[in-house]
Amino acid sequence: DAKTTQPNSMESNEEEPVHLPCNHSTISGTDYIHWYRQLPSQGPEYVIHGLTSNVNNRMASLAIAEDRKSSTLILHRATLRDAAVYYCILYGGATNKLIFGTGTLLAVQP
């Protein structure tokens, strides 16, 4: 399975933008880039996904590098409720299941 690399932890201040990076140098042409997040004591929650083009939704934006070997999840204005573990996952093609890594623990300071 194609792997992703994320920083173990990041910190942000409330109401500031947050850029969460993800490297996936072995991505295949059919892999989608998915992001999930997990708040304390809850199951993971879908955030956003994309294939080649940048994507926006009400929760976040996803910026995908032209060569698709990296991507960045952007939270435009962090809130305290955004404190969670964020997982970047390659999903699709021959991969019929989400394979989670250890993700990035995002701390948001007031």
Place this chain on the structure above:
Amino acid sequence: GAGVSQTPSNKVTEKGKYVELRCDPISGHTALYWYRQSLGQGPEFLIYFQGTGAADDSGLPNDRFFAVRPEGSVSTLKIQRTERGDSAVYLCASSAQEAPFEKLFFGSGTQLSVL
């Protein structure tokens, strides 16, 4: 509408006992997944159902673990002869169809503690 429901939310058992964990997926979702999560780790895939059949059970750690989904909706994860190492949060997820872009909806999990 209701999300993915898992029962019980907590289960404490003794080493060697048998346990069943239940998952009620979102109505109409054909795909169902089981994961388990240990403290400080990401969820680990166990098994995936498409309808009633197990499409991929490659994550089940050994033959003490078994899961069923007889009518294509509710699923039960069964663990025989529990061991202390089975202690974890067991998560269930469902999705509307088998597709690489289809998002999964997760339940809040069952915390299993084996004493």
